[in-house]
Amino acid sequence: MLVAAMFLLFILVISMAVAVPIVKKQIQHDRDVETMHRGKQYARAIRMYYKKFGAYPPNMDALVKTNNLRFLRRKYADPTPAKLTPPPAKPIGRSSILARIRFRQPGASSASLSMAREVPQAAAFQG
Numbered sequence: 641m642l643v644a645a646m647f648l649l650f651i652l653v654i655s656m657a658v659a660v661p662i663v664k665k666q667i668q669h670d671r672d673v674e675t676m677h678r679g680k681q682y683a684r685a686i687r688m689y690y691k692k693f694g695a696y697p698p699n700m701d702a703l704v705k706t707n708n709l710r711f712l713r714r715k716y717a718d719p720t721p722a723k724l725t726p727p728p729a730k731p732i733g734r735s736s737i738l739a740r741i742r743f744r745q746p747g748a749s750s751a752s753l754s755m756a757r758e759v760p761q762a763a764a765f766q767g
Contacts (some may be wrong), residue, residue, distance in 0.1 A: 678716040685711040 685703045688711045690696055697703050703712040
């Protein structure tokens with residue numbers, strides 16, 4: 641009896657291991673389809689606004705309601721979760737590079753590193 645229960649549990653785990661990636665891919669596909677649909681709705685609304693007024697809308701709120709005209713039913717939220725979108729790129733400059741450099745403390749072992757600090761260079765050039 642115990643062997644049969646373990647066998648059924650093993651079959652269940654294997655079937656879940658196969659089903660989870662399929663379901664995950666289907667969810668992502670549904671999000672992509674919804675994103676495409678919402679993008680087409682925005683493009684259609686902007687095109688209609690341009691035909692009516694001869695100019696592009698100043699903001700997205702103008703598409704929802706302008707002079708009692710609706711070009712878009714509502715403002716759509718982004719269907720992609722925030723954790724799936726890449727973070728914005730950070731500018732790389734001299735100060736950000738220097739802030740990332742870690743200097744060894746005097747008298748400390750070579751394995752220990754301290755927090756980033758600036759090197760006092762201005763004192764040597766005072767004259």
